[in-house]
Amino acid sequence: MSSKIGYAVVGLGIGRAHADGVLSSERGELVAVCDIDEKRLGKFKSEHPDVAAYPNIDEMLRDDRIEIVSICVPSGLHAELAVKALEAGRHVLVEKPIDITVEAAMKIEEARVRTGLKVGVIFQNRFNACMEPVREAIDSGRLGRMILGTFAVKWYRDQKYYDAGGWRGTWEMDGGGSLMNQSIHTVDIMQWLMGEVDTVTSYAGIHNHNIDTEDLTASVIKFKSGAVATFVSTTCAYPGISTDIQLYGTGGSIEIDGDKIKLWKLVDGDEFEEEEMLENYGGGGTPVGDPVKVRGHALQVHDMIDAVYYDRDPLITPREAIKSVAIVNAIYESARTGKPVAPKKV
Numbered sequence: 001m002s003s004k005i006g007y008a009v010v011g012l013g014i015g016r017a018h019a020d021g022v023l024s025s026e027r028g029e030l031v032a033v034c035d036i037d038e039k040r041l042g043k044f045k046s047e048h049p050d051v052a053a054y055p056n057i058d059e060m061l062r063d064d065r066i067e068i069v070s071i072c073v074p075s076g077l078h079a080e081l082a083v084k085a086l087e088a089g090r091h092v093l094v095e096k097p098i099d100i101t102v103e104a105a106m107k108i109e110e111a112r113v114r115t116g117l118k119v120g121v122i123f124q125n126r127f128n129a130c131m132e133p134v135r136e137a138i139d140s141g142r143l144g145r146m147i148l149g150t151f152a153v154k155w156y157r158d159q160k161y162y163d164a165g166g167w168r169g170t171w172e173m174d175g176g177g178s179l180m181n182q183s184i185h186t187v188d189i190m191q192w193l194m195g196e197v198d199t200v201t202s203y204a205g206i207h208n209h210n211i212d213t214e215d216l217t218a219s220v221i222k223f224k225s226g227a228v229a230t231f232v233s234t235t236c237a238y239p240g241i242s243t244d245i246q247l248y249g250t251g252g253s254i255e256i257d258g259d260k261i262k263l264w265k266l267v268d269g270d271e272f273e274e275e276e277m278l279e280n281y282g283g284g285g286t287p288v289g290d291p292v293k294v295r296g297h298a299l300q301v302h303d304m305i306d307a308v309y310y311d312r313d314p315l316i317t318p319r320e321a322i323k324s325v326a327i328v329n330a331i332y333e334s335a336r337t338g339k340p341v342a343p344k345k346v
């Protein structure tokens, strides 16, 4: 028997990126995949004949080589399948959003506590190289007291994208639209950089797609700290514009365009530091830190395997991931009621 940690992936859309992450890891071994879609399962099997291919998760969980399971199915099924894997004694890495409601997501957290197993959640954008100096500027106090943030996720998805999934753009399985699916990455970054949200006041609407949920939201976010942010999400901005994140504090201003620093002006900084930041993190040079290829999904899959190997927590835990789900649902409630809404406590 292999001494490597046996890994399985459920759902072969973005799940293929998890499988690639396992295949590129030192300590993990991809032993199984699972998908209810015969075509997707068959295609994977033809490319990886040594990996067991299961048409349902119950059958897969009888394979005792598996120690970790990645859950990469439609968002509204995350808790059901993650809890099943935990109760069967497996550690779990769940795709974002952890699930589409705080209540469902808490079932994963409760199962984690009950079983004593490990649960990690994917939010790969936290590990973009440019986030390191930004966090450092906040943690060290150099950015000062945060005053304003502006966040805009202006992406594009055509109607085919929604039609292909079936589950996408539905309240039952996607839990929302441009905000719950695409922009939750940036909601997570917003709360990670700016702190606890007090209230949100929001608009949500359908502007250019035939879906149930929304393809555009706009919100004013008030933080417990007194800071304010605007947050815009859409899947209507052809052909898809990179995400804007802009932070203004008493100690200066930082602007990020996609995964690059665009502006770095700190009151206690100088032009040499500004140049260095733009050179290292602005696309002008090689990003500092890990090579880009190990970032993203592979980084989090490797982290999950290491968390099991070294018996420590994964980089992003359920409690951390649930915060963004609470904020997204508060935005939807505010859009429905026309009133400011406080996110549920987690």
Ligand SMILES: NC(=O)c1ccc[n+]([C@@H]2O[C@H](COP(=O)([O-])OP(=O)(O)OC[C@H]3O[C@@H](n4cnc5c(N)ncnc54)[C@H](O)[C@@H]3O)[C@@H](O)[C@H]2O)c1
Binding pocket: 010, 011, 012, 013, 014, 015, 034, 035, 036, 037, 040, 056, 057, 072, 073, 074, 075, 076, 077, 095, 096, 097, 122, 124, 165, 181
């Ligand atoms: N982190 C990211 O950047 C990122 C990117 C894309 C998707 N996602 C997330 O990943 C999840 C899946 O999205 P996707 O775009 O890959 O969707 P998808 O529809 O392309 O793939 C989902 C797969 O799950 C399979 N599936 C459904 N129910 C199943 C079940 N009960 N058992 C086994 N397989 C089942 C489907 O047949 C399908 O092949 C969503 O939660 C989405 O939010 C994350």
